[in-house]
Amino acid sequence: MKEKFSKEQIEEMLANSTEEIIEDNCDVVDEFGNTHNVDTIINQAENDVKKKYPKVNFRWSEFEIARAKKIAKELGLPYQTYIKSLLKQGMDKDEKRLKQM
Secondary structure, three states: OOOOOOHHHHHHHHHHOOOOEEOOOOEEEOOOOOEEEHHHHHHHHHHHHHHOOOOOOOOOOHHHHHHHHHHHHHHOOOHHHHHHHHHHHHHHHHHHHHHHO
């Protein structure tokens, strides 16, 4: 059975832990002698991070997606990262322009 930790419990473990012993079986023993599975803690933290980033969906033509993928590949980026960077640049530019009005 996998252990579930709340964000507060993870933060408390990190705050209270000054020295850890990592055993071969991926368990961490804190200074109080409590054993915690590293994989479980990492999975819990990853799930907490995913909850902070909601998914966004929008419709786009196949041509534009193919175009973005081609450009991203030439730049050495994943295409979704490329698209997000373009959106962020556009928003930054618009915010700056709106502040000057």
